[in-house]
Amino acid sequence: QVQLVESGGGVVQPGRSLRLSCAASGLxxxxxxxxxxxQAPGKGLEWVAVISYDGSxxxxxxxxxxxxTISRDNSKNTLSxxxxxxxxEDTAVYYCAKAMWQQPNSVFDYWxxxxxxxxxx
Amino acid sequence: xxxxxxxxxxxxxxxxxxxxxxCKSSQSVFYSPNNKNHLAWYQQKPGQPPKLLIYWASTRESxxxxxxxxxxxxxxxxxxxSSLQTEDVAVYxxxxxxxxxxxxxxxxxxxxK
Numbered sequence: 001q002v003q004l005v006e007s008g009g010g011v012v013q014p015g016r017s018l019r020l021s022c023a024a025s026g027l028x029x030x031x032x033x034x035x036x037x038x039q040a041p042g043k044g045l046e047w048v049a050v051i052s053y054d055g056s057x058x059x060x061x062x063x064x065x066x067x068x069t070i071s072r073d074n075s076k077n078t079l080s081x082x083x084x085x086x087x088x089e090d091t092a093v094y095y096c097a098k099a100m101w102q103q104p105n106s107v108f109d110y111w112x113x114x115x116x117x118x119x120x121x
Numbered sequence: 122x123x124x125x126x127x128x129x130x131x132x133x134x135x136x137x138x139x140x141x142x143x144c145k146s147s148q149s150v151f152y153s154p155n156n157k158n159h160l161a162w163y164q165q166k167p168g169q170p171p172k173l174l175i176y177w178a179s180t181r182e183s184x185x186x187x188x189x190x191x192x193x194x195x196x197x198x199x200x201x202x203s204s205l206q207t208e209d210v211a212v213y214x215x216x217x218x219x220x221x222x223x224x225x226x227x228x229x230x231x232x233x234k
Contacts, residue, residue, distance in 0.1 A: 035223075045163075045171065045214055047223040061222050095170055105218040107161040109182065111170035 002026040002110045004096050009115030012086055022079040022096030022112055030054070030074040033099035035108060036081050038092035048094070049081065050104045059104050064090075086119045093117075123147050123217050127226035133234040140202040142229045144215035149195045152219060159219035162191055162200045165228075166211045174213075175200065207233065 008020040022034070036048040049060045049070040058070050069082040079096050093116050097108035124147040134140040150159045158178035163171040173182045175191040178198055188203045202209055210233060215226040 044228045045216075045225040047225070050221075050223075059221050100176070104221055105159065105223060107173055107176045107216070107218055108163075108171070109173050111172075114170055 002098065004098065004110055004112035006094065006096055006112045006115040009094065009117045011118045011120060013121050014087060014119055016086055017082070017084045018086060018117060020081040020083065020094055020096075020115060020117070024077045024079065024096075024098070027098070027110075029072075029077040031102070033102055033104065033106060034070075034072060034079045035097045035099060035106075036070060036079075037095045037097050037108065037111075038090075039095070039114070040089075040092045043092075046092070050099070050106075051079070052104070053102050057104065083117070086117075088119050091117060091119045122222055123150065123220060123224050125215055125217055125224050125226040127213075127215060127229045129229060130227070131230040131232065133232045134202075134205045135234045136207065137204050138234075140205050140209070140231055142200045142213050142215075142231070144193075144198045144200070144226050146196045146198075146217055146219075150217045150219040151195050158194050158198070159217055160191075160193070160198050161216045161218060162189075163214045163216065164209075164211045165214065171214065202231075205231075205233070 003025045005023045035050045051070045067085045093114040095114045096112045098110040099106035100109045128143045160178040162175040165171040179191045212228045
């Protein structure tokens with residue numbers, strides 16, 4: 001059974017950094033593209049970033065480009081999101097999500113439970 | 122970016138009745154090389170992550186009850202729940218995966234009348 005477990009969330013001040021992680025199990029992690037999707041409190045879903053199955057390709061939403069970095073360690077079945085220069089508008093629950101296919105444009109067939117990142121002074 | 126617009130924003134339907142949610146994309150999400158519409162539907166219950174219901178506009182994900190169906194092509198799509206059950210109370214999102222960034226509709230909140 002596929003399991004995705006996010007960690008690393010918590011209150012952070014504007015301008016500071018935070019690193020999120022997602023531990024994957026129950027799948028051959030290195031076969032799948034992986035995404036981060038976020039949801040501001042009481043709001044809709046916003047795609048954040050994708051990394052290809054082998055880590056060679058990465059794409060970002062304009063809202064986070066230059067500030068966030070997605071990475072993965074296939075030897076540890078772990079996905080990460082390094083978030084720098086955080087802003088109040090980055091406040092959200094961050095979900096890691098598995099792509100159904102090896103393409104940056106994909107549906108997300110498994111999601112973690114999410115980790116909350118409040119950005120506040 | 123492709124903008125996804127859902128209607129209505131909220132919907133109240135009686136148990137056992139049909140619920141219909143619409144999704145319109147700002148440009149066609151039909152991809153000719155594979156002859157498919159790159160459109161998915163998700164269900165999100167309070168405090169839970171989204172759950173994939175339908176992809177390719179009309180292909181039901183494994184384990185999804187057959188009362189859920191998707192239709193449409195090009196820019197106009199519909200999610201239909203044929204006979205509403207109490208466990209269907211949720212927010213529903215459409216998503217296009219035709220191009221990056223992947224984008225979602227604003228969501229439709231479905232309640233029991």
